[in-house]
Amino acid sequence: MRILSGVQPSGRPHIGNYFGAMRQNIDLSHRSDAFIFIANYHALTTIRDRKLLSEYTDGLARDYLALGLDPSKCAFYRQSDVPEVCELAWILTTVTPMGLLERCVSYKDKVEKGIPADHGLFAYPVLMAADILIVKSTTVPVGADQKQHVEVARDIAIKFNNTHGNVFPLPEERILPEVSSVPGVDGQKMSKSYGNTIEPFEDEKALRKKVMSIKTDSKGVAEPKDPDTCNLFALYRLFASPAERDAMAARYRAGGLGYGDVKKALADLMLSHFAEARKRRAALTAAEVEAALAAGAEKARKVARETMAEVRKAVGL
Ligand code: ADP
Ligand code: TRP
Numbered sequence: 265m266r267i268l269s270g271v272q273p274s275g276r277p278h279i280g281n282y283f284g285a286m287r288q289n290i291d292l293s294h295r296s297d298a299f300i301f302i303a304n305y306h307a308l309t310t311i312r313d314r315k316l317l318s319e320y321t322d323g324l325a326r327d328y329l330a331l332g333l334d335p336s337k338c339a340f341y342r343q344s345d346v347p348e349v350c351e352l353a354w355i356l357t358t359v360t361p362m363g364l365l366e367r368c369v370s371y372k373d374k375v376e377k378g379i380p381a382d383h384g385l386f387a388y389p390v391l392m393a394a395d396i397l398i399v400k401s402t403t404v405p406v407g408a409d410q411k412q413h414v415e416v417a418r419d420i421a422i423k424f425n426n427t428h429g430n431v432f433p434l435p436e437e438r439i440l441p442e443v444s445s446v447p448g449v450d451g452q453k454m455s456k457s458y459g460n461t462i463e464p465f466e467d468e469k470a471l472r473k474k475v476m477s478i479k480t481d482s483k484g485v486a487e488p489k490d491p492d493t494c495n496l497f498a499l500y501r502l503f504a505s506p507a508e509r510d511a512m513a514a515r516y517r518a519g520g521l522g523y524g525d526v527k528k529a530l531a532d533l534m535l536s537h538f539a540e541a542r543k544r545r546a547a548l549t550a551a552e553v554e555a556a557l558a559a560g561a562e563k564a565r566k567v568a569r570e571t572m573a574e575v576r577k578a579v580g581l
Contacts, residue, residue, distance in 0.1 A: 268399055300333065336559075393421070411437050431574050
């Protein structure tokens with residue numbers, strides 16, 4: 265089994281990304297057959313500011329390393345350091361039926377949100393198929409929103425194998441267990457596009473300020489409160505031990521607890537949860553980050569070159 269997973273550097277990761285995706289990828293990085301990469305070619309479909317793209321790419325690499333991804337065990341790399349994926353994407357595109365891409369809901373959603381309907385956005389799933397197939401990955405852990413893209417990759421692999429001979433194993437998605445959507449400071453799902461995020465690595469003062477701004481109902485201190493409908497509690501429980509969680513739920517129900525105290529306890533828990541990672545991130549040098557990515561690129565490129573040699577031969581290039 266070979267595992268591959270990619271994350272777009274499309275902003276600064278927040279606590280929703282951490283619980284919903286990054287933590288699982290970090291667990292995977294302890295397996296030698298895992299390929300984990302930063303999808304910066306993909307991010308070009310939405311980020312057209314060179315400074316921002318390189319800042320997000322570098323930031324995401326640092327975040328992963330600080331949060332415990334082990335680059336010596338897996339292949340951790342920047343997509344653009346393996347340019348063979350673009351060559352494969354073109355070859356795959358020649359066997360990709362238009363209808364397959366026209367059915368992709370993610371493309372339609374993005375266009376509805378106002379992202380320009382250019383060819384990069386339309387062909388996004390073909391590049392994703394190239395990421396997966398170039399390392400002959402069989403298992404692709406993704407959030408439910410990416411399931412269709414992995415199905416497209418599988419269909420493209422079948423189409424290629426039928427047209428040019430058997431080169432690719434068929435990849436399967438592994439849907440990450442739904443971390444019931446992490447709420448943002450306004451109570452909606454935490455998302456970069458809603459401006460309601462809390463980031464694990466922002467400075468302590470800013471982090472505390474955001475936690476203090478979490479929306480709650482207007483119940484007074486003395487009143488009993490319901491932890492099950494409170495988004496402050498939903499965030500608290502992510503960081504608390506089971507004993508802390510149960511004790512806090514009991515205090516909610518008993519009354520006499522102000523939301524300000526819960527917020528302070530939450531900020532303390534968050535800071536202690538990320539304390540080690542924050543220290544590691546501050547101590548990471550640019551040279552260490554580059555060395556980790558370079559080593560990962562070398563591992564991934566070796567496999568990519570082997571696959572491309574097979575592909576070129578199969579198609580007659
Ligand atoms: P955003 O909505 O901030 O743009 P992305 O779409 O880039 O986030 O999300 C990347 C991954 O992070 C998703 O596939 C999903 O697994 C996870 N994720 C994002 N927001 C949340 C959230 N609020 N709760 C749980 N998981 C989330
Ligand atoms: N499209 C994925 C996302 O937005 C990122 C991605 C790019 C990816 N290539 C991939 C995920 C290959 C898994 C496999 O989350």
